[in-house]
Amino acid sequence: xxxxxxxxxxxxxxxxxxxxxxxxxxxxxxxxxxxxxxxxxxxxxxxxxxxxxxxxxxxxxxxxxxxxxxxxxxxxxxxxxxxxxxxxxxxxxxxxxxxxxxxxxxxxxxxxxxxxxxxxxxxxxxxxxxxxxxxxxxxxxxxxxxxxxxxxxxxxxxxxxxxxxxxxxxxxxxxxxxxxxxxxxxxxxxxxxxxxxxxxxxxxxxxxxxxxxxxxxxxxxxxxxxxxxxxxxxxxxxxxxxxxxxxxxxxxxxxxxxxxxxxxxxxxxxxxxxxxxxxxxxxxxxxxxxxxxxxxxxxxxxxxxxxxxxxxxxxxxxxxxxxxxxxxxxxxxxxxxxxxxxxxxxxxxxxxxxxxxxxxxxxxxxxxxxxxxxxxxxxxxxxxxxxxxxxxxxxxxxxxxxxxxxxxxxxxxxxxxxxxxxxxxxxxxxxxxxxxxxxxxxxxxxxxxxxxxxxxxxxxxxxxxxxxxxxxxxxxxxxxxxxxxxxxxxxxxxxxxxxxxxxxxxxxxxxxxxxxxxxxxxxxxxxxxxxxxxxxxxxxxxxxxxxxxxxxxxxxxxxxxxxxxxxxxxxxxxxxxxxxxxxxxxxxxxxxxxxxxx
Numbered sequence: 001x002x003x004x005x006x007x008x009x010x011x012x013x014x015x016x017x018x019x020x021x022x023x024x025x026x027x028x029x030x031x032x033x034x035x036x037x038x039x040x041x042x043x044x045x046x047x048x049x050x051x052x053x054x055x056x057x058x059x060x061x062x063x064x065x066x067x068x069x070x071x072x073x074x075x076x077x078x079x080x081x082x083x084x085x086x087x088x089x090x091x092x093x094x095x096x097x098x099x100x101x102x103x104x105x106x107x108x109x110x111x112x113x114x115x116x117x118x119x120x121x122x123x124x125x126x127x128x129x130x131x132x133x134x135x136x137x138x139x140x141x142x143x144x145x146x147x148x149x150x151x152x153x154x155x156x157x158x159x160x161x162x163x164x165x166x167x168x169x170x171x172x173x174x175x176x177x178x179x180x181x182x183x184x185x186x187x188x189x190x191x192x193x194x195x196x197x198x199x200x201x202x203x204x205x206x207x208x209x210x211x212x213x214x215x216x217x218x219x220x221x222x223x224x225x226x227x228x229x230x231x232x233x234x235x236x237x238x239x240x241x242x243x244x245x246x247x248x249x250x251x252x253x254x255x256x257x258x259x260x261x262x263x264x265x266x267x268x269x270x271x272x273x274x275x276x277x278x279x280x281x282x283x284x285x286x287x288x289x290x291x292x293x294x295x296x297x298x299x300x301x302x303x304x305x306x307x308x309x310x311x312x313x314x315x316x317x318x319x320x321x322x323x324x325x326x327x328x329x330x331x332x333x334x335x336x337x338x339x340x341x342x343x344x345x346x347x348x349x350x351x352x353x354x355x356x357x358x359x360x361x362x363x364x365x366x367x368x369x370x371x372x373x374x375x376x377x378x379x380x381x382x383x384x385x386x387x388x389x390x391x392x393x394x395x396x397x398x399x400x401x402x403x404x405x406x407x408x409x410x411x412x413x414x415x416x417x418x419x420x421x422x423x424x425x426x427x428x429x430x431x432x433x434x435x436x437x438x439x440x441x442x443x444x445x446x447x448x449x450x451x452x453x454x455x456x457x458x459x460x461x462x463x464x465x466x467x468x469x470x471x472x473x474x475x476x477x478x479x480x481x482x483x484x485x486x487x488x489x490x491x492x493x494x495x496x497x498x499x500x501x502x503x504x505x506x507x508x509x510x511x512x513x514x515x516x517x518x519x520x521x522x523x524x525x526x527x528x529x530x531x532x533x534x535x536x537x538x539x540x541x542x543x544x545x546x547x548x549x550x551x552x553x554x555x556x557x558x559x560x561x562x563x564x565x566x567x568x569x570x571x572x573x574x575x576x577x578x579x580x581x582x583x584x585x586x587x588x589x590x591x592x593x594x595x596x597x598x
Contacts, residue, residue: 102301102329102331102332103299104230104299105229105230105231105299106299106300106301106322106324107230114288115226115227115230115289115292116227116239116242116243116246118284118285118288118289119219119223119226119243119289120242120243120246120247121281121284121285122182122186122219122223122247122281122282123219123220123243123247124246124247124250124281125189125219125250125274125277125278125281126162126189126216126217126219126220126247127220127247127248127249128250128251128254128274129158129189129213129216129250129254129274130155130159130162130254130369131251131252131254131255131258131395132250132254132255132257132258132270133155133158133254133258133267133270134155134254134255134258134372134376135258135262135263135376135392136258136262136266136267136270137152137155137376137377138380139262139266139267140154140205140267143267144201144202146202148529149529149530150202152525152526152528152529153526154205154206155373155525156522156526157210157213157522158209158210158212158213159213159369159518159521159522160213160519161213161214161217162213162518163217163514163515163516163517163518163521164518164519165214165217165218166217166218166220166222166345166510166514166515167345167346167508167512167514167515168342168345169181169185169222170218170221170225170345170505170508170510171340171341171342171344171345171505171507171508172340172342173222173225173293173507173508174225174293174505174507174508175339175340176309177296177304177306177308177309178226178229178292178293179289179291179292179308179309179311180308180309181218181222182219182222182285183282183285183286185216185217185219186215186216186219186278186281187215187282188211188215189212189215189274189278190274190275190278190279190282191211191215192208192211192212192215193271193274193278194271194275195208195211196209196268196271197269197271197272197275216278217518218507218511219247220244220247220248220510220514221508221510221511221514222510223243223244223247224240224243224244224498224499224507224510225293225499225506225508225510226243226292227239228499228506229292229294229506230292230300233500234414234417236414236496236499236500237409237411237412237413237414237492237496238410240410240492240495240496240499241406241407241409241410241411241492241495242406242407242410242492244406244491244510245407245409245410245488245491246403246406246407248402248488248491249399249403249406251368251369251398252372252395252398252400252401252403252484253396255372255375255391255392255395256395256396256399257273257392258270258392259376259388259389259395260389262388263388263392287311287312288311288313289311290311290313290314291309291310291311293309294332294333294334295334295335295336295337297333298328298330298331298332298333299332301325301328301332302328302330302333303325303328334504336504341508345508345509345512345515346515348509349515349516351565351566351569352558353442353558353561353562353563353565353566354498354501354512354558355516356554356555356557356558357446357497357558357562358512358513358516358517359516359551359554360453360552360554360555361449361490361491361494361513361517362516362517363520363548363551364453364486364490365487365490365517365520365521366517366524367456367460367487367524367541367544367545368483368484368487369525370521370524370525370528370540370541370544371398371460371463371483372395372398373525373528374463374464374467374528375391375395375398376391378467378468378537379391379394379467379473379476383470384470384473394476394477394480395480397480397481397484398483398484399484400484401480401482401483401484401485401488402484402485402488404485404488405452405486406488406491409488409489409492410492410496413448413492413496416444416447417444417445420444421439424437424439438563438567440563441497441501441563442497442558442559442562442563443559443560443563445496445497445500446497446555446558448493449489449490450552450555452485452486452489452490453486453490453548453552453555454549454552455482455486456482456483456486456487456490457545457548457549457552459483460483460541460544460548461541461542461545462475463476463479464538464540464541464545465542466479467537468536468537468538468541491513494513495510495513498510498512498513501566531543
């Protein structure tokens, strides 16, 4: 994947310039497309303001284009590049700009997709670990003499720690690098799976399921961080959507694999399968997954200093030449190393614009998890009475729907983003909107989740009553496919939004959604058995669909006020920072005077 593919990246960057400026006058002498300004290397990629004068317009268009080619956001404000939060430009128009010829990343387009494949292979085992277990739950009930509520605990604890663990490990990945956290987590997963395959009691299973989840769950959030390291906003939706969606395909096909394995052998064979699969993937990732954290390797041309971040494949002379280890682009190194904050994800999640965006999406994912669980439990009893293998096959539509949702949504949100940015620039140039108007990334991203959010309500409702009343099986299969498409589509979009807002803490930001969706899933799964007993499956899905419908309307709040809240909070933080700085400036001269007098 990482071996030489020539020097076509610069030409590809030149050919793939965003459509943001396709309407710019042809007479403008724009900067070379594959260059970017060193001063803007980590500036936000949102469209800059368009000055009214012709000369200023030419400079702003040139600056915006070069930023889009070779920069990405280091500013977590979410405000457009080249514009301060009050709407004024952040650079003096008369100042000459330093230009760097270094590309934003040395990965070619095909290598970027190769990275997606490796990341999918790593994160796949996290999403597979829970549903592959569903078809074997009844075998555990019989072997350890458990009831449905007790055996569901082994599922609930996995989901619970799948949400909690990444909130801490995301900060570690943002501070110390992506590669060691991913490989270390996979190793823990393999060891825990070996223990589960030989577990002698119910208590041991519960404990090792917790360890298994803690080990592998961070890979999903960190994978989004890896993608953000080598992508720009104009293409991020495609790659982040593909990565975050593909790794969760295990949720759809896991029950099929589990059913086949459990029918041929028993439930212990499922964990031996996870040992072999994840162990093989870990070995492949050890050689193919490079460190991508920009504070460590820049655009991949800088050799990591620490052994835990080094890839043995990069010891080969050909690979070292391909990634310019002899002549690294030090200007692409992000000088701002984030402080280690293990609770940063909780702080981000608690922000109103973030929580109100994530809660409806988390509700949808939790209902999707319930749907997958109910496929296994409902189709194996009357009136269906399907064999375990047939039940597994019935998960295929859900897997196909999820695959389509993750793949197509990324391209859709990228196209929509470019269209809105182009319209935004055009309206500024024509004076239809104020020059200090700030680009609303919340509205652009959240607009893409509204259709599937409301479609999901109907599909979940129909699925619940189809399996409850014993409708013909196509009804359950079609609704499960549609529900899976909506769930994966929403997940891809929300992950992209978080990475856009917090590019320097992309792993931490991605773990916020992981925390919300997995926490809600564990709560729903914990209540499922009692709700089914008191309300039936149809009643349960009707009640939860009503809650989801109400939650969906919360999405409109951050669309309208999210950016305003974010900018207001950051303005207060800046004022507080200036006050602290002034106090320090007063304090230190007093200390100096006292020491001089002594």
